[in-house]
Amino acid sequence: MDYKYLAETAGKIPAADKNAVNEYREKSEYLIAGINKSMSERHDLKELIGENNLAMMKDNHANHVRFIHSILKNPNAEVLTDTVLWVFRAYQNHGFAANYWAAQLNSWFHILKRELSPESYRQIIPLYEWMQVNIPLFEKLSNKTTEPGLSNH
């Protein structure tokens, strides 16, 4: 039910145009550097990501940008939903706190605004808004599907 809701709403996220997708890709290194810096400077970082997880956090940010570029280019509601669920599950199992997602997404909004042109920002932000408003649902669903076999790989 919740999954269906996520996949359905993911399917309704307006597609970004080619220019916006290209700009996102061209600026990916700045985006990754920006999010790494802003998260690393937080005083509560340890509470958000747990002990010894800095490298894993940076991996997540780099993979995030590659994945979002891929989804902007080829929108696919199911892949988007499954992958966000996988990320929540895998990272929380490794000691990331539930609050990490809210903190990370908040930072993304600032960084995207700073780095992208206003038009590209407007085109891309609905996808981030979708992730942000659905944090509680992702939280709930990812905790449910930890048994092997249900996680798609």
Place this chain on the structure above:
Amino acid sequence: MATENPILKPLLSGNHKASSKIVTDMMSESVPVKEIYERVLKPALYEVGELWEQNKISVATEHLASAIVESLMNEIYLQLRTSKKPEKTAVVTCLENEHHQIGARMVSDIFELNGWNVYFLGANTPQNDLLNYIRMVKPQLVAISLSIYFHLPTLESTLNQISSEFPKLQVLIGGQAFLRGALKILSNYPGITYLPDLNAIENFLIQYKHGL
């Protein structure tokens, strides 16, 4: 779904000898290589992935297990004997930034067992180098493996280049990225075939031999 896969324990504890014995015993019982890959090594690695995801094993243990599997595949490879003289050539590769190469290696071995001459380019092959290689060896077929969904844009740009420069070249694609919906993009590439596993590849090769 904890399967009783006897090789999992030795892989996780780094016991190369015990892992190797399981494989060599199967070889001496004439279990086909394809079965060893599909029924033993692949499920063990999938389980390793689950265990990593659940934080039940470390990245180091995951690396150890996959390194042992690769060395078992080397042992198996040494025993691959085909009397057939290769008539056809295939290039088997992973895309740029794609570091999962074990599935592609298995694919490559199945081609060899079916009498093909194979160039296995392995993980993280830059797009231009792949294209140059195709120009150089002029294969009948290229097989591309993709595990991570976010490499889809690279796959698309590679497929675009291949189909414009080598419109007649047979292209196969596979790997776990396609379990997650990536198959949708295939509607843009009618000549390209997706196959899920080694059984499907073997069937495909048999048909190919008989003129498809």
